Amino acid sequence: MKADDLEQRMRDLPLRQLPAEWKGPILKAAREAALRTAGATTVTSSVFGWCKMLSNLSARLAATRHPTPDTRPALLWPCPRAWAGLAVVWAGILAFQWVSADTEPAVIAQDNAPPSPSLLQMVKEQRQRLAQLTGQWEAPAEPARAYRPKPKSERQLDWSFA
Amino acid sequence: MAAPLNLERLYEKHAQALFAFLLNLTRHDTDTRDLLQDLFIRLARRPDLLDDVRDERAFLLRMAHNLALDLIRRRSTREKNYERFAAEVPALFAPSLDADEAVFRRRLQEALAELPTDQRAVLHLKLWENLTFDAIAEALGIPANTAASRYRYGLDKLRQKLRPLYEEIK
Numbered sequence: 001m002k003a004d005d006l007e008q009r010m011r012d013l014p015l016r017q018l019p020a021e022w023k024g025p026i027l028k029a030a031r032e033a034a035l036r037t038a039g040a041t042t043v044t045s046s047v048f049g050w051c052k053m054l055s056n057l058s059a060r061l062a063a064t065r066h067p068t069p070d071t072r073p074a075l076l077w078p079c080p081r082a083w084a085g086l087a088v089v090w091a092g093i094l095a096f097q098w099v100s101a102d103t104e105p106a107v108i109a110q111d112n113a114p115p116s117p118s119l120l121q122m123v124k125e126q127r128q129r130l131a132q133l134t135g136q137w138e139a140p141a142e143p144a145r146a147y148r149p150k151p152k153s154e155r156q157l158d159w160s161f162a
Numbered sequence: 163m164a165a166p167l168n169l170e171r172l173y174e175k176h177a178q179a180l181f182a183f184l185l186n187l188t189r190h191d192t193d194t195r196d197l198l199q200d201l202f203i204r205l206a207r208r209p210d211l212l213d214d215v216r217d218e219r220a221f222l223l224r225m226a227h228n229l230a231l232d233l234i235r236r237r238s239t240r241e242k243n244y245e246r247f248a249a250e251v252p253a254l255f256a257p258s259l260d261a262d263e264a265v266f267r268r269r270l271q272e273a274l275a276e277l278p279t280d281q282r283a284v285l286h287l288k289l290w291e292n293l294t295f296d297a298i299a300e301a302l303g304i305p306a307n308t309a310a311s312r313y314r315y316g317l318d319k320l321r322q323k324l325r326p327l328y329e330e331i332k
Contacts, residue, residue, distance in 0.1 A: 006321055007317060010270065010320075011292075013267065014255060015178075015254065015255060015256065015290060018177055018181040018182075023173060026198060026199045027169055027173060029202070029203055030203045031206060034207055034209075
């Protein structure tokens with residue numbers, strides 16, 4: 001047998017045909033698997049998408065420092081959408097900051113502001129007048145003297161006179 | 163998220179080649195169908211796999227080869243006597259109305275079944291996918307020289323096994 005005969009004869013052999021009835025079930029199984037995968041990864045893919053977009057953006061910004069003929073014309077694509085998305089996010093953050101910045105300091109100031117001395121004095125005087133009018137007012141007793149120990153030399157003198 | 167693949171287009175274009183390759187490797191109809199389905203399920207789940215691929219056919223053949231090797235490893239540890247109890251080697255070639263040709267095709271597929279899987283894989287890609295040794299090396303993840311060696315050894319073994327039949331037919 002010549003060396004090339006068998007090789008060529010094998011090349012010329014027609015291969016068995018793929019059964020036609022396999023196509024439907026195989027593609028159906030593949031599509032169902034794709035739907036299951038898409039449902040399971042919706043949340044994670046959105047987070048991953050944001051991260052990927054930001055990393056692409058940083059790569060493009062880095063490329064602007066050393067632009068090449070390939071990056072310069074591609075700098076603005078597909079950036080418009082990415083830029084718009086970033087702008088929306090930043091606008092939302094700034095709006096939230098502005099709204100929360102208006103109310104909190106005023107509330108804190110109102111809650112923690114102590115009453116003024118004049119106001120306290122006015123309240124005290126009105127209470128006294130009310131008490132006088134109703135006959136419940138009594139002259140305030142002398143405040144008890146606070147005990148203040150004398151120096152030792154004077155104490156000894158006191159003892160000697162006691 | 164990547165756009166969904168056109169699975170039907172991929173099936174129409176590549177399924178026949180993948181089927182023949184998987185059948186030659188597994189030598190089992192049911193396993194071939196399961197692997198083909200598994201391959202398309204993986205593509206459907208990960209449409210990004212083909213994003214930067216230059217040669218779709220070579221990439222898919224590589225996927226098929228890896229799946230087949232995994233199956234053969236699992237099969238060899240679970241079913242050590244699988245070969246002994248297998249009914250018949252499945253038909254790799256289209257049937258022929260000529261009696262001598264039919265005998266030749268049957269003997270050839272039996273001889274192919276006796277080759278190691280790695281030689282069978284290279285022979286199939288060289289003879290029926292018409293790939294170069296470089297392309298075969300890339301598809302199978304081996305050096306090009308190894309691909310050429312396996313092809314040479316495999317072909318020599320087939321010639322030895324088929325020589326008596328060939329001379330008888332002549």
